[in-house]
Amino acid sequence: MQIQDRVFVVTGASMGIGEATARALAAKGGKVALLARSTQALRTLSHELPDSFAVTVDMTDFAGVREAVSKVHEHYGQIDGLVNNAGRSYGSTIEKIDPAVFDEIFHLNVLAPIVAIQGVIPIMRSQGGGSIVNVNSGTAFMTIPAYGVYSSSKRALLGFSMTARAELEPDGIVVGEVYPGVTATNFGKNRMVNEAGDGPAGSYAEGDTPEFVAGLIVQAIEEGGAQYFANDYIRKLAGVL
Ligand SMILES: NC(=O)c1ccc[n+]([C@@H]2O[C@H](COP(=O)([O-])OP(=O)(O)OC[C@H]3O[C@@H](n4cnc5c(N)ncnc54)[C@H](OP(=O)(O)O)[C@@H]3O)[C@@H](O)[C@H]2O)c1
Numbered sequence: 001m002q003i004q005d006r007v008f009v010v011t012g013a014s015m016g017i018g019e020a021t022a023r024a025l026a027a028k029g030g031k032v033a034l035l036a037r038s039t040q041a042l043r044t045l046s047h048e049l050p051d052s053f054a055v056t057v058d059m060t061d062f063a064g065v066r067e068a069v070s071k072v073h074e075h076y077g078q079i080d081g082l083v084n085n086a087g088r089s090y091g092s093t094i095e096k097i098d099p100a101v102f103d104e105i106f107h108l109n110v111l112a113p114i115v116a117i118q119g120v121i122p123i124m125r126s127q128g129g130g131s132i133v134n135v136n137s138g139t140a141f142m143t144i145p146a147y148g149v150y151s152s153s154k155r156a157l158l159g160f161s162m163t164a165r166a167e168l169e170p171d172g173i174v175v176g177e178v179y180p181g182v183t184a185t186n187f188g189k190n191r192m193v194n195e196a197g198d199g200p201a202g203s204y205a206e207g208d209t210p211e212f213v214a215g216l217i218v219q220a221i222e223e224g225g226a227q228y229f230a231n232d233y234i235r236k237l238a239g240v241l
Pocket residue numbers: 011012013014015016017018035036037038039057058059060085086087088108135136137138179180181182183184185186187188190204207
């Protein structure tokens with residue numbers, strides 16, 4: 001899909017990969033609705049990006065997600081693309097998983113993208129099509145001790161993404177996924193942890209840049225393929241190389 005003059009919803013746009021994606025879409029002439037919880041960061045970004053629109057929302061509040069999609073639709077009169085990017089990780093061995101945190105991670109990483117997709121389907125259908133990109137993770141194909149909740153949430157997202165791709169294809173709505181590897185954002189710092197502090201290290205200074213991953217997201221929107229991988233290591237794990 002062409003990006004120029006199209007309207008995109010980007011979740012988790014206040015920092016990291018989402019912010020880089022919003023900038024990349026705006027640089028190509030797209031109009032971007034910026035969704036996240038950090039109102040001030042969204043406002044600052046929205047002042048920089050022409051025709052952007054900031055909407056504060058906690059993606060685990062599903063009524064709020066539906067309302068946010070409606071606000072974007074009212075504001076622009078159309079929605080052409082959705083980038084489901086907001087996500088968090090959780091460091092915990094299986095033994096110490098807190099069911100409440102498990103719920104929060106699965107609500108954010110799996111159900112929120114589904115609720116956002118449900119919100120845009122009727123809009124995109126009435127427009128004759130659209131583009132949906134879900135930001136997954138190379139960890140969907142890995143077994144990493146103390147990272148089971150996160151990697152399993154991304155495996156679930158993979159399943160729903162492929163099913164959505166098949167279900168929405170007749171409506172001209174193209175669903176794709178991007179698989180980042182380690183990316184230099186605050187993702188590690190923002191992870192939830194159990195009381196033992198389990199899981200991978202707190203911040204990722206080394207790794208691909210968020211701009212690189214944003215480039216893959218733009219490519220996924222423009223080309224409409226099913227899966228885009230950050231590197232050959234993930235491609236091999238996914239069985240496509
Ligand atoms: N960085 C990596 O190494 C890496 C690798 C593979 C996959 N990924 C995936 O890439 C995506 C983006 O991660 P990132 O690296 O950019 O992480 P990040 O820098 O921590 O950014 C996460 C974004 O998600 C938003 N978010 C978190 N909880 C939210 C909630 N409840 N409601 C609304 N927004 C929420 C945050 O905004 P607020 O805090 O303002 O709400 C922020 O904008 C995630 O899906 C992640 O799983 C990252």
